Amino acid sequence: MKLYGIPNCDTVKKARTWLADNxxxxxxxxxxxxGLSTELAQQWLKQSxxxxxxxxxxxxxxxxxxxxxxxxxxxxxxxxxLEKTSVIKRPLLEQDGKLLHIGFDEAAYKKIFNI
Numbered sequence: 001m002k003l004y005g006i007p008n009c010d011t012v013k014k015a016r017t018w019l020a021d022n023x024x025x026x027x028x029x030x031x032x033x034x035g036l037s038t039e040l041a042q043q044w045l046k047q048s049x050x051x052x053x054x055x056x057x058x059x060x061x062x063x064x065x066x067x068x069x070x071x072x073x074x075x076x077x078x079x080x081x082l083e084k085t086s087v088i089k090r091p092l093l094e095q096d097g098k099l100l101h102i103g104f105d106e107a108a109y110k111k112i113f114n115i
Contacts, residue, residue: 050077
């Protein structure tokens with residue numbers, strides 16, 4: 001199981017703390033250090049809409065030009081995700097290539113982990 005995100009993101013911190021408190025071990029993939037592969041972005045976009053994957057409330061989004069924000073399809077979203085990984089809603093919880101959850105919600109995590 002993998003958790004994708006940025007270590008200094010408050011929501012990622014909450015998810016990591018919750019996982020640790022519940023003795024759940026996950027591999028952490030830091031977008032800042034390890035980036036995002038085209039293949040992984042495509043895989044996520046097949047499982048979830050770009051509207052769900054892009055964080056349009058964050059500082060990164062607010063700093064984009066109107067042209068960069070003009071996302072209308074998966075190809076444009078993928079390009080933006082690859083160029084600016086901070087625009088991806090986080091954390092993303094994945095297991096064996098399957099996207100389990102986007103963001104952190106304690107109730108959803110409890111359900112995923114049968115707690």
